[in-house]
Amino acid sequence: MREVSEQGDPTNPGGQGSQNVERGRLxxxxxxxxxxxxxxxxxQTGARPPILSVREATKAFGAVHALEGVSIDLYAGEVHAxxxxxxxxxxxxxxxxxxxxxxxxxxxxxxxxxxxxLTGPADAREAGIAIIFxxxxxxxxxxxxxNVFIGRQPRRSGGRIDHRAMRRQARALFERLxxxxxxxxxARGLSIAEQQIVEIGKALSFDAKVVVMDxxxxxxxxxxxxxxxxxxxxxxxxxxxxxxxxxxxxxxxAICQRVTVLxxxxxxxxxxxxxxxxxxxxxxxxxxxxxxxxxxxxxxxxAVLRVAELQRAGIFKDISFDxxxxxxxxxxxxxxxxxxxxxxxxxxxxxxxxxxxxxxxxALHKGRPIDAMRAGVAFVPEDRRQQGLVMDMSIIDNxxxxxxxxxxxxxxLIPSVxxxxxxDWAARLQVKYGNIANPATSLSGGNQQKVVxxxxxxxxxxxxxxxxxxxxxxxxxxxxxxxxxxxLSRSGVAVLMISSELPEVLAVADRILVMxxxxxxxxxxxxxxxxxxxxxxxxxxxxxxxxxESSPA
Amino acid sequence: MAPExxxxxxxxxxxxxxxxxxxxxxxxxxxxxxxAAARFGLGGVFGRLVRWEVALCxxxxxxxxxxxxxxxxxxxxxxxxxxxxxIGDLAIMALPMTLIVMVGEIDLSVAxxxxxxxxxxxxxxxxxxxxxAIFVVVIALGVVLGAxxxxxxxxxxxxxxxxxxxxxxxxxxxxxxxxxxxxxSDFPAPxxxxxxxxxxxxxxxxxxxxxxxxxxxxFGVVLHGTPFGRSLYAIGLNKEAxxxxxxxxxxxxxxxxxxxxxVCALVGMLYAFELSSVGExxxxxxxxxxxxxxxxxxxxxxxxxxxxxxxxxxxxxxxxLRSALLISSSFNENDFQIVSGGLLILxxxxxxxxxxxxxxxxxxxxxAARGIIVSPESSSPTPPPTQxxxx
Numbered sequence: 001m002r003e004v005s006e007q008g009d010p011t012n013p014g015g016q017g018s019q020n021v022e023r024g025r026l027x028x029x030x031x032x033x034x035x036x037x038x039x040x041x042x043x044q045t046g047a048r049p050p051i052l053s054v055r056e057a058t059k060a061f062g063a064v065h066a067l068e069g070v071s072i073d074l075y076a077g078e079v080h081a082x083x084x085x086x087x088x089x090x091x092x093x094x095x096x097x098x099x100x101x102x103x104x105x106x107x108x109x110x111x112x113x114x115x116x117x118l119t120g121p122a123d124a125r126e127a128g129i130a131i132i133f134x135x136x137x138x139x140x141x142x143x144x145x146x147n148v149f150i151g152r153q154p155r156r157s158g159g160r161i162d163h164r165a166m167r168r169q170a171r172a173l174f175e176r177l178x179x180x181x182x183x184x185x186x187a188r189g190l191s192i193a194e195q196q197i198v199e200i201g202k203a204l205s206f207d208a209k210v211v212v213m214d215x216x217x218x219x220x221x222x223x224x225x226x227x228x229x230x231x232x233x234x235x236x237x238x239x240x241x242x243x244x245x246x247x248x249x250x251x252x253x254a255i256c257q258r259v260t261v262l263x264x265x266x267x268x269x270x271x272x273x274x275x276x277x278x279x280x281x282x283x284x285x286x287x288x289x290x291x292x293x294x295x296x297x298x299x300x301x302x303a304v305l306r307v308a309e310l311q312r313a314g315i316f317k318d319i320s321f322d323x324x325x326x327x328x329x330x331x332x333x334x335x336x337x338x339x340x341x342x343x344x345x346x347x348x349x350x351x352x353x354x355x356x357x358x359x360x361x362x363a364l365h366k367g368r369p370i371d372a373m374r375a376g377v378a379f380v381p382e383d384r385r386q387q388g389l390v391m392d393m394s395i396i397d398n399x400x401x402x403x404x405x406x407x408x409x410x411x412x413l414i415p416s417v418x419x420x421x422x423x424d425w426a427a428r429l430q431v432k433y434g435n436i437a438n439p440a441t442s443l444s445g446g447n448q449q450k451v452v453x454x455x456x457x458x459x460x461x462x463x464x465x466x467x468x469x470x471x472x473x474x475x476x477x478x479x480x481x482x483x484x485x486x487x488l489s490r491s492g493v494a495v496l497m498i499s500s501e502l503p504e505v506l507a508v509a510d511r512i513l514v515m516x517x518x519x520x521x522x523x524x525x526x527x528x529x530x531x532x533x534x535x536x537x538x539x540x541x542x543x544x545x546x547x548x549e550s551s552p553a
Numbered sequence: 554m555a556p557e558x559x560x561x562x563x564x565x566x567x568x569x570x571x572x573x574x575x576x577x578x579x580x581x582x583x584x585x586x587x588x589a590a591a592r593f594g595l596g597g598v599f600g601r602l603v604r605w606e607v608a609l610c611x612x613x614x615x616x617x618x619x620x621x622x623x624x625x626x627x628x629x630x631x632x633x634x635x636x637x638x639x640i641g642d643l644a645i646m647a648l649p650m651t652l653i654v655m656v657g658e659i660d661l662s663v664a665x666x667x668x669x670x671x672x673x674x675x676x677x678x679x680x681x682x683x684x685x686a687i688f689v690v691v692i693a694l695g696v697v698l699g700a701x702x703x704x705x706x707x708x709x710x711x712x713x714x715x716x717x718x719x720x721x722x723x724x725x726x727x728x729x730x731x732x733x734x735x736x737x738s739d740f741p742a743p744x745x746x747x748x749x750x751x752x753x754x755x756x757x758x759x760x761x762x763x764x765x766x767x768x769x770x771x772f773g774v775v776l777h778g779t780p781f782g783r784s785l786y787a788i789g790l791n792k793e794a795x796x797x798x799x800x801x802x803x804x805x806x807x808x809x810x811x812x813x814x815x816v817c818a819l820v821g822m823l824y825a826f827e828l829s830s831v832g833e834x835x836x837x838x839x840x841x842x843x844x845x846x847x848x849x850x851x852x853x854x855x856x857x858x859x860x861x862x863x864x865x866x867x868x869x870x871x872x873x874l875r876s877a878l879l880i881s882s883s884f885n886e887n888d889f890q891i892v893s894g895g896l897l898i899l900x901x902x903x904x905x906x907x908x909x910x911x912x913x914x915x916x917x918x919x920x921a922a923r924g925i926i927v928s929p930e931s932s933s934p935t936p937p938p939t940q941x942x943x944x
Contacts, residue, residue, distance in 0.1 A: 119918065349797060370799040381797050390791045392857065401787060401798045404780030412778045455798070 049111055051076045051241045052097075052129070052210045057106035059092055066092040068265045069106070074210055074241035079232060081252040081273070082245045084262035084285055088474075090214075090245055093262070097212050097243070098131040099124035130203030132213045134472075136195040138187040145170035145183035148202045173201040176238070177231045191336075193224035200231055204238075211235055212243040217251055218472050221335040221500065222535065229255050247472065248501070249278045261285055285475055300510065301325030304494040305377070305463045307346055310355035315341050316518040319355070323463065323494040328485060330509035331498045333538045338518040339498045340382055343465050346496075347379040348372045359463060373402065376462035380452050380469055382498075388452035389440045395433055396422040398440050399454045425454040430480065446477030453484065464488060467498045482508050502531045514538050605851040605904065609866035616870055620877030627880055633757035638748060640872030641761025642667075642824050643839060644865075647846045648765075648772045649813035651864050653713075654847055655776070656788040656806055657856030658706060661717040663817045664839035665724035666698045670821030672728040675737035675831030684741070691818050698724060699814020706810065707803035721840065729833060738830030748827030761823060765868070768816075773861035781805075789857030845893055846871050849900040871896070 050073035059067040067089045074080055084090050095101040096108070099118030108116040110127070118124045124131070138147045145166045146153070154165040170183035179197050187198065196216055203211050213232070217225045232255055235242055244256055252259060253273060260270040261284040269284045303322035310319040316338040323329045331339045345352040351367040358364065359375040369379070381387035389398050399422040400407055407418050423436050429450045433443060440448055449469065456464060466485070470478040485508055489495050499505050505512055512529050514522040514537040522537035620627035646663050653660050670691045677687045698720070705716040752758045776782035787795040788802055796802045825831045850867035852859030871893075878884040878892065 368801070369796065370801060373799045379797065386791070387793050387797045390787050390794045392790045393787065397783065397787075401783070401795075404783055408780055411780075412774070413780060413783065 048075065049113075050074055050109075051111045052116075053109045054093070054096065054103075055106050055109055057093070057096060057103040057108075059089075059096065059101060059103050065265050067096075067103070070262065070265070070267045071106075072243075072260050072267070072270065074243055075258070076209065076239045076241050077236055078258055079236050079242040079244050079256045081256035081259040082243055082262065083247070083249070083252060083259060083281060084474075088262040088285070089265040090262055092265075094131060094212055094214050094243075094245065097124065097129055097210070099129075125206060125208075128207060128209040130199075130206070130208035130211050132196055132199045132203065132211060132216055134215045134218050135192055136199040138190070138195055138198060140186070140188035142187055143183060144181055144185050144187060144190070144198055144201075147187050147198050148173065148183075148205055150202075152206070169205070170201065173204050176204065176234065177201060178234055179227060179231060191224070192219045193221075193228060196228065197231060200235070204235075208240065210241045210243070212245075214245050215247065215472060216244075217246055217248065219335070222502075223334070223539070225251065247474065247478075249281055250503075252281070253278065282475055300327035301492065304360060305346070305496065306356075306358040307342070308356045308358070310342065310345060310352055310357065312341065312345060312350070312352045314518075316345075316515075319515075319520055321513055321520065321523075323496050325462070325492045325494050326489050327511065328489045328495040328497060328509050330505040330512045331496065331515060332500075332502065332505050332512055332534050333515035335500060337515040337538065339515050340467050342515070343379070343467055343496065343498055344381075346372075347377060347465060349379070349381075373459065376459075378402075378456035378459055378461035378464040380449075380456055380464070380466040382467040382471070384445075384448055384452050388455075389448060391441045392439050394439055395426065395431070395436045395443070395451055398451050399425055399458060402455050403458055421458065422454075425458045426451070429454045429457070429484070444474075446473035449473050449477065449481070453481070457488075461493065463494045463496070465496045465498075468500065469497065470499070470501070470504060478504075502534055505529075505534070506531065516540055606860065606863050606866060609850070609863060609870055612870045613866060613873060616873040616877055620873060620880060623877060623881035627877065630751070630757040632876065632880065634751050634759055636872050636876040637751075637757065637759035637762040638827060639875065640868050641759050641765050642820050642827070642836075643842050643846060644765045644868035644872075645761065645768060645820050645823075646813075646817055646839070646843045647850070647864055647868060648768055648861070649809065649816045650843050650847050651772070651850070651852055651859060651861065652776065652785055653809050653813055654844075654852050654854065655785045655856055655859060656802075656809065657792070658713040658806060658809070659717060659844070660702060660713065660810065660813050661840050661844075662698070662702060662720040662724055663813060663843055664836045665721045665728065666695065666814055666817040667821040667824060667836045667839060668834075669698065669724045669728040669731065670694055670818035671825040671831045671835050672731040674822050674825050675735070676731050678740065679735070679737045684744075688822070691822055692815055695815035695818025696811055697814070698818070699811035700807070702814070703807035703810030707807050725837075728835075732831065732833070734833060736830055736832040740826060740829060744826040745829045747823065748829060759827075761827065764823070765865075769861055769865050776861055785809075786857055789853075789855075791857075841897075842871070842893065845897045845900070849896055851900075851904070853904070854901055867900075 052074045054070065054072045056069045056071055057067050058065070058069055070089065070093060072080070072082070072093070082090055082093065092101060096103055096118075099120045099122070102117070102119065108118065110116050116127055118127060118129075121131075139150065142150070145163075148170050149166050154162040154169065156162040156165075167183045174181045174183070174197070177197065177200060181194060181197055181201075187195065190198065200211065216228060220228060229251075232242055232244065244252070246252055256273055258271065259273050259276065259281065261268050261281060263285060269281075301324055304325045305323040307322075308320050311317050319342050321329070331342070333339050341350065344350040346357045346364075348364060348367050348369040348371060356363055357372075359372070359377060362375050364375060364377075365371040372379070385391055390401065393401070396419055400418045403421070404413065407413060407421055409417075419436070426433065426436060431443070431447050431450045431454065433447065435442075440451060443451065453469075469485070470481050473481070482504070485495055485497065489510075497505075497509060499508075506526075506529060509529075510526050512524045512526070512534060513520055514524070514534055516538055517540075521540070522534075524533060617627070624632075626632050646667070650660060650663065673694055674687055674691055677690060678684075682690075702713070702717055702720055705711050706713045747760050750756075752760060752763045755763075776785065784795060784800045784805060787798065787800060788805060792802050821836070824836060828835070846867050847859075847864055848854060849871060850859065850864030852864065874892065874896075875889050878889055879886070
């Protein structure tokens with residue numbers, strides 16, 4: 001049993017009288033609308049007014065219409081999904097809720113029907129709207145409790161901060177959320193999932209009645225997602241309206257009651273989820289059917305990338321595997337299991353203590369990406385904004401960055417050669433851009449990822465390592481990336497893919513390696529892999545029959 | 554009070570014409586420290602830099618106008634030659650400095666490297682070494698002095714600002730030890746005349762500026778036309794992405810510091826010949842003038858932006874202004890220091906003015922809108938969107 005502390009009730013919009021809500025366990029059942037009687041707001045499900053609405057919002061940036069007449073109603077005690085491809089206008093809508101943008105026309109309306117003008121994040125907070133970003137920005141040197149109450153610390157006499165009260169209140173908040181987070185821990189070292197919890201705690205502490213979560217699960221592992229869902233459930237049970245943005249439809253169906261689909265800045269659908277299927281949503285998002293991909297089995301060739309007994313103290317140990325020509329090998333596991341670290345070490349971004357990486361017969365020089373590149377390895381990193389692209393450089397410069405030597409004649413770069421090279425590869429990957437000389441910042445996430453892929457594929461690699469290739473990109477582009485990986489493998493490229501999305505792993509990979517706590521713990525052929533088996537191996541829940549070919553025992 | 558809300562992904566369906574990018578960038582939040590310059594897309598910045606170079610051209614004409622106005626002798630061969638000798642050595646050192654600032658580092662030890670090389674020249678010459686051998690030794694010295702900076706920055710991982718403040722003092726101290734209070738001034742005639750006569754046929758053009766022009770063309774081609782030059786921009790804008798693309802960032806930086814050491818060592822010899830003597834405190838304070846020229850030339854102190862042509866123009870604006878102010882008797886060297894300091898601040902400030910203006914507008918807008926909130930009954934007009942804001 002949880003009890004709401006003296007903090008007051010988040011369902012209480014206008015501040016008229018506090019109603020303490022007592023609620024049962026968090027793990028509420030099915031995704032139906034809340035069935036409580038303790039607050040009047042929630043009781044009249046049918047005719048109750050939305051707690052916050054956007055009406056006919058239009059927002060343009062120059063010639064680009066990010067939103068056109070979009071309306072959305074958020075109801076207390078309801079989790080409302082907002083889905084759409086990248087570039088559909090979701091982020092713009094979030095920023096309108098957050099007071100970062102003001103709509104060109106249209107308005108925000110509160111529960112009483114009054115128009116709200118939010119001119120900045122501070123206004124949004126005053127209006128009871130909290131935005132939880134995918135990667136929160138906490139003060140790393142302050143404790144969890146201090147982060148929650150930053151700027152609003154409880155005071156003792158003489159204006160001194162009442163640390164005891166602050167800790168107590170923070171602890172109460174986290175108990176209410178059902179997550180035992182130590183208020184005294186410094187924010188530095190918290191996982192992204194925990195940082196989000198701190199942000200949600202902060203939202204609760206100022207009685208946010210609307211919580212907007214912008215792709216909160218994109219960087220979380222499966223267990224962290226499950227915990228976040230518990231928190232969302234508890235927010236909902238406490239009468240908050242949650243706007244939940246995600247690219248993962250299974251999450252939408254698991255946690256949300258209502259859904260709004262945006263496409264090209266317009267609302268194409270807004271209704272209760274119970275009436276819809278995943279196929280309906282995908283169709284609404286992309287405006288067409290996506291054919292299910294069937295992956296036909298084909299023979300792999302000789303081992304191209306060979307990683308032998310790779311080891312780095314405290315990070316990974318005894319990592320040995322091969323990737324054969326024409327084969328897609330997925331590296332699965334929880335976030336933090338050491339998958340990216342292995343890939344980075346193999347490509348030479350990071351160093352390792354012992355072991356060898358070979359491409360064909362050639363041993364790669366430790367810690368030297370250019371050596372791996374010359375041997376025919378390409379690496380599409382996890383963080384495309386920080387690692388994959390120089391965001392302020394043009395699309396041309398980004399595509400040519402890994403091929404500059406090949407594009408120069410007598411040591412000089414020829415602009416026309418570079419331009420036609422870049423536009424050729426951009427066209428092959430169907431990058432949608434306004435002007436190829438514009439900076440990469442002008443592209444949507446999916447198109448940015450295509451630019452990274454163009455940069456590497458233009459080197460015609462023998463081995464390509466892709467780390468979370470579809471993170472945060474829209475459904476249609478995701479499908480394109482999958483198709484591309486399959487085509488690459490058909491043409492004889494060895495593909496090593498790191499992915500936290502098991503459906504993706506199962507759809508694309510020929511062979512699945514599972515890592516847990518820095519070690520390879522299981523290997524599955526495509527035929528006998530399932531989400532359950534992979535998860536069991538990744539979490540160490542079951543005694544997995546280790547079937548590693550190259551296991552050094 | 555409220556923690557900064559990160560600016561996240563753009564969702565704009567279509568790219569926006571580069572020219573209109575002037576406000577919030579759609580990219581990831583800038584790395585800690587809020588690099589103001591990084592807030593602009595390259596397209597917009599490129600447009601602005603072009604304007605910056607145009608502004609430098611205007612400034613150049615203006616400066617020469619002041620000079621001609623102050624004295625009819627301003628355009629005389631003699632005065633132009635003096636102007637050239639005053640700026641030439643600084644300008645040469647500004648070229649490697651440009652590349653170092655481009656990758657987000659700085660080298661404050663340039664003037665001390667110059668001094669230690671010049672003093673070494675004086676010492677060896679006074680001990681009867683042949684000039685050819687001295688050349689070799691001084692170049693080697695430049696390599697070593699640059700490599701010390703480079704190693705401390707790339708291998709040890711110290712910030713170049715701290716490292717080169719250290720070597721600024723260290724090399725200067727060594728320079729004072731090498732020659733002590735002595736002055737050496739008996740260099741042979743062809744060398745001693747470097748600072749007296751101009752290039753044959755162009756009496757107003759000093760050898761130092763002639764060398765600068767040749768080097769500027771080479772540096773310009775390297776920076777703007779080769780894979781190496783492109784990699785410098787990439788490193789300056791995002792060194793992590795650069796190393797993911799196979800660019801060997803530490804090696805490049807190491808190379809740049811060595812290049813700076815060698816160029817400054819050679820300038821040390823040139824400068825000694827121009828003065829026809831080597832004594833204590835040679836070239837003291839030059840590092841700040843060199844950096845002023847580089848920043849005035851539009852090179853971003855945050856790295857990743859700038860052009861060689863801008864630095865060339867800045868060198869002449871700087872030298873011309875000095876000459877123009879000094880030729881009118883109401884200014885002295887000290888007054889020029891005030892101008893020089895002001896220029897340095899201006900050249901860092903001005904490129905960011907649109908950003909500051911944007912912030913000020915934003916603030917005003919918020920205040921205005923707050924006034925509206927107070928009276929919710931009145932139908933509140935939406936505040937006008939910030940001009941040119943893109944996300």
